[in-house]
Amino acid sequence: MGCFHSKISRHSTPGYEEPTVLAAETAFTVSEVEALYELFKKISSSIIDDGLIHKEEFQLAIFKNQNRRNLFADRIFDLFDFKHNGVIEFGEFVRSLSIFHPNAPLADKIAFAFRLYDLRQTGYIEREELKEMVLALLNESDLVLSDDLVEMIVDKTFDEADKKSDGKIDQDEWKEFVSKNPSLLKNMTLPYLKDITLAFPSFVISSEVEDLEVQAHANTR
């Protein structure tokens, strides 16, 4: 694997963005973006080696099973794929993961979680959507709760969150609800992202970034 060869293949991949650009616009440093590129390469070549993460490759990475369908994994995939072209490109990958960085703004995490749960992207989390998600979780965990009990759980949550009592949770109601129940956002932070350079040290060899640029970015952190 010569440096020259990988320079060509990297830049010709659609959606590839320079580490320096991504570092400037996300919570990651240049080195961290380079390390993420190693991770991205691994995931995006697992089934189809085209520098893009397909749904099956995403499912394979999360569940170690490319065929496992899951409502929540679908939602995450759709949110990561903000260009909506059915694949996750490197730029999308880094920008989306940035929201999960411990240093990312809380407002971004709150907004991302809201969009995640807004299954039909209406701008609101409707009661039916919440019930659908609870049922999906119970189903995937092989748990059985009576419909009455599920209704009760959904009702109680909705009563607490839907202050305007209009049958749906809007972004403001969500923000208030989350401020009272901060544990709801725990999935929105991956502490591991702070140590990403340790997990993928091989980025050093394939790094294309000049020393001065690395230092410049390190100094701004």
Add this chain to the structure above:
Amino acid sequence: MYKKITKGDFKCPEYFPSVATKLLSRILDPNPFSRITLAKPMNNNWFKKGFKQIDKPPILEQEQDKSPCSVFNIVDDSDVESSSGHKEQSSSTMKPTCLNAFDIISLSPAFDLCSLFEKDKSCRSDARFTTQNSASTIVSRLQEVASMRSFKVKKKNRTVKMQRSKEGRKGKLAIDAEIFEITLAFHVVEVKKKSGRTAEYRKFCDQGLKPSLNDRVWTWKGNEQ
């Protein structure tokens, strides 16, 4: 700069004592076979000056400030308070966190994006299971299992903390079991290894916890059944 790191190409300032420079060059040796081992610097005179051996810090208490919500205050929860004749009276202070609908949803392994980074699932030392027992039953079963295997047990908030008295290879095995309530008769328990060897921890779970709690569902977080 990366190329310099991999070549071990660095310069020490002139005011560094030569002993320190020599030691550093042996530590920063890019070749793992010729690199100095951990034990050797301990005998080095320069290194020993002012060196203090730090004892392993005690297991830090986890401060989890989750205020119990009142999702099910319509249901009479006095059952949780009265334990069925067990020795520990403090089980009445174990009030599990109630899970609301969004909490339940976030239990999905799909949200555990750490899986993207982890190569080997067998290294995971988190487990989550559901049980149709009451909180007090769960606590007393955990205590039974723990005391049978010489573990000290402490209850804090919604967590049963267990620690083996015997020192293992990687310190004392310590396990936390946190209880979350979906309903009074339906709970989710998250078991986490806090310290010690993973193999010992898994043995404890497989041979101690699982048979005692006798439940249908037991998954290592993120694992398929």
